[in-house]
Amino acid sequence: MLGGSFVNKYEDDENDQIFADATHKLNLPQNVNAFDARLQIQKGGFNVLAEYAHKTQDPSFDNGYIYRNGNVAMLSASYSKKGLSFLVQAKRSDNFSFRSRRTMTGTSSFINHLPAFTEDQTYALAALYPYATHPDGEWAYQAQFGYNFKRRTAIGGRYGMNLKVNFSHVHAIDRTPNLTGSVNGTTALGTKGYGSAFFKWGDQTYYQDINIQLERRLTKSFKLSLMYMNQFYNKTIVEGHGGMVHSDIFIADGRYTISPKMTLRGEAQYLATKGDQGNWMFGLLELSIVPHWMFTVSDEYNSGDTKLHYYQGFVTFNAGAHRLQLGYGRTRAGFNCSGGVCRYVPASKGFTLSYNYNF
């Protein structure tokens, strides 16, 4: 399968006076064009996807008003059959922040989407340090392996066992300053900014994790999931402050079927780290009463620096495509310095009410 797309952004420059020095302002391109081409080959259980995207000159606050073109190249290969799956993929992005306004900051107004090559985590402590794609550029790699041990085998046991392993690594790309054409020889505004050898790495690790998950039914009514994750999270790169946070995360998730209409699920999680705010613990109990009700209580406790509890309780009602949830709890404060500015999110405590409808 062959695919392609093209996006044009028009933005006039009347209101954007970006001065490189006292007497020279930038001649900003009013049209920014981006195109994407992709090729996918599928045969049996094999699937290969290659994709390349290119963006023309787009001087913006994000890239320091340089005139370098942007590009993204991605290659993904996977194989799956019953009981086995395997995925490897690599992506290199370079100067590919594409916003609807060139002076925009923060986390909004992106025209494009750059997926992070890291596994989306649903467990609270595994998702405590979520990686966000660095729009300036990065090398990202991911390998994932899944295997189902059949039931009534030595390893699979009576009911079978599911194994999943994921490895993700994100690294800086090479950057060599290139100020050719600079109006005063020192400012990068108006130049190409930098050169970057395609296959060469920069000197910083942005993110790495390896996680192993096992899921096994122990009895007819009890199912246990265990997960271990080793994570490196460069908090300075992602949030603008904090250094490298290295964590070991241990998770146990048990589900007990009390009756055909009632299930009790419990989680216990522990995150051990010497960085940031130190160690965390998390516990959760969730009672589901089919078909409509769910009751959840949880507590996230920072046993490291703050010694604070972040407790939450929810009552959820489901009816067909409708979902209504009422909750009370406490959320953490924090600040995020991505996109060139720092935004503070205050701690909060109170009720929440949410409604979802699936169309």
Next chain:
Amino acid sequence: MKKIFPLILVLVAIVFASCDMVNEDNRYIYVKPKPIGRAVLIEDFTGQKCPNCPKAHEEIEKLQAQYGANNVIAVAIHSGPLAIFPIRNIIGLRTKLGDEYYKAFGVSVEPTGMVDRRGGILNYPSWAGAVNTELQRTAPVGIKLSISYDNTTRKATVDVDASGVENVAGKLQLWIVEDGIKCRQDMPDGTVKPDYVQNNVLRAAVNGTWGTDISVKEGETVKQSFTTDISEKWNADKVAIVAFIYNDGGGVLQVVRKSII
């Protein structure tokens, strides 16, 4: 036709993609310097826990080097959750006064700022363009400061002469600022610099958070006088008064800065 249609689309896309490329020789537009008509005020909302804020400080230094420190007058308003109140042994520059401005102007991220209170909240790469535009406006009022400071009582008396080039009505605001304060600052590379030199730091308002009413007719001079305390925690040698007149329609009409010693 059906088979070559995708190819035509690709060719059109390539043509479009090459349309608005700016060659290396055309990236800068020369802007002829015009006579400076007035001084410009930059209000920089900043904080010691804000790693991106030193970049905004550098931008201010660059503009002051280009246009002169008397023509580009900056005030660093340490405010919001990324600023630090003074705590025991920690030098904190956040003030309740700064927090009032932070809230009143709807600041939600730092670093951001205002140039002559016109054009709204701007991020720092846009300050140069705004300053260039503002410097070419003619000030409708002139301000002259005379300051006498008594180091024994630590009191400063500030005499303000406002001379009307046109009829002006608005508010006169006087701020106390201090330079050369060495204290911690989060840096863009993720480190914390313990002896970062903070300049233009807003310390207090002389005549209230929003200033005092002033009305000046064309050709006339209005005098106002204020006395203020200079805290013992401040280095009087590095303290200055920033005075500006502003109104809702015109923003900051004129601004001056003068050291108390």
